[in-house]
Amino acid sequence: MNLPRALIVSTKEGKAKEIAESIGAKRLSEEDKIVDYLWNIDNKYYTSQILVRAVENLSHKLPVEEVDALIVYHDPQADKLDQELEQLTSLATSLTAAEVLLFSCRAISDSPLRDKVLHWCLHYKFELVELEQTGDSECDTEGNKYGIERIIEALHAHMWSNIVLKDKSCMGQASEVNEIEEQFENIRLTRDPMETLRMQDVLDGIMGDENADFGELYGQLMAMKEHAASLPTNERRLVAEQVVTAFWKAMGGDLLEIED
Incomplete structure (x- = not known):
């Protein structure tokens, strides 16, 4: 098998x-x-x-x-x-x-x-x-x-080699995006802190991509979480907001729907 x-x-x-x-x-x-x-x-x-x-x-x-x-x-x-x-x-x-x-x-x-x-x-x-x-x-x-x-x-959370991503329309709800934000804010440090620092370039690159695809974002989710783990609470919350915005845009959502 x-x-x-x-x-x-x-x-x-x-x-x-x-x-x-x-x-x-x-x-x-x-x-x-x-x-x-x-x-x-x-x-x-x-x-x-x-x-x-x-x-x-x-x-x-x-x-x-x-x-x-x-x-x-x-x-x-x-x-x-x-x-x-x-x-x-x-x-x-x-x-x-x-x-x-x-x-x-x-x-x-x-x-x-x-x-x-x-x-x-x-x-x-x-x-x-x-x-x-x-x-x-x-x-x-x-x-x-x-x-x-x-x-x-x-x-x-692992990217298994045979993953089949679900259709965006099945996931395009604000409540699910909020769960992603919560994961970042509650993340635990599970790896060597020095390793997470190397993820800065990955995070910056994704956050700056206006046309990011949902599948691509999901593929980098763990890298972003590893980076966020090394940050203090206030900065981690900011990263969470950036990631939520990127996911929401990739799913075709209106930014006004997730603004405070």
């Missing part, structure tokens, strides 16, 4: 399959302890089919070829953390082509342990996704998604 691939690897038996099924993937087959799922993405902007492969053992020979997204499930333990992260590092460095990198686990209440895991995630460009919401979580104050919803959101 020649489809873009997402790999889910778990150090806890059953978690990889649980995540695959929780995002809505349908089981296809199992061979040599690798369970294959078909995931049909159908959101407001595009449709796509993804082959999701679930493996429950990190030491198993992993199908790392042509993987676009990697989701690791691991519950870190303080007394074994260095050894555990060393093992995960080997996996992370073997998947140089994967663009979506997620480290999922239960909520980490131990602050020093969480800091170490976050440091590792930042170094290897993973986003930490805790499957339960903690009391002081950023999700409470900024409206960010967490757990399975965040995993789905991150995967939906």
Whole structure:
């Protein structure tokens, strides 16, 4: 099956399959302890089919070829953390082509342990996704998604090779454009801040294009979000307004409809 691939690897038996099924993937087959799922993405902007492969053992020979997204499930333990992260590092460095990198686990209440895991995630460009919401979580104050919803959101944001964009007429509503603005204002920094600075030229180029096509804009959405993540709140809001304006114009909307 020649489809873009997402790999889910778990150090806890059953978690990889649980995540695959929780995002809505349908089981296809199992061979040599690798369970294959078909995931049909159908959101407001595009449709796509993804082959999701679930493996429950990190030491198993992993199908790392042509993987676009990697989701690791691991519950870190303080007394074994260095050894555990060393093992995960080997996996992370073997998947140089994967663009979506997620480290999922239960909520980490131990602050020093969480800091170490976050440091590792930042170094290897993973986003930490805790499957339960903690009391002081950023999700409470900024409206960010967490757990399975965040995993789905991150995967939906990726530009899969077989994306089929939906017709503009299906999306030309002001409320949907407002959602794009909200995403920018609530964005979390998931990559190395130095990398986001390199996106400035991309953002400036798109914002200055009077005839930008919706498909082209969508193709650059993640680059723009990465750039916005490095900005302070007030500047991030300004970028959000610029992006909303560009999307609205590309969909043929009247600028008067989205002005305050």
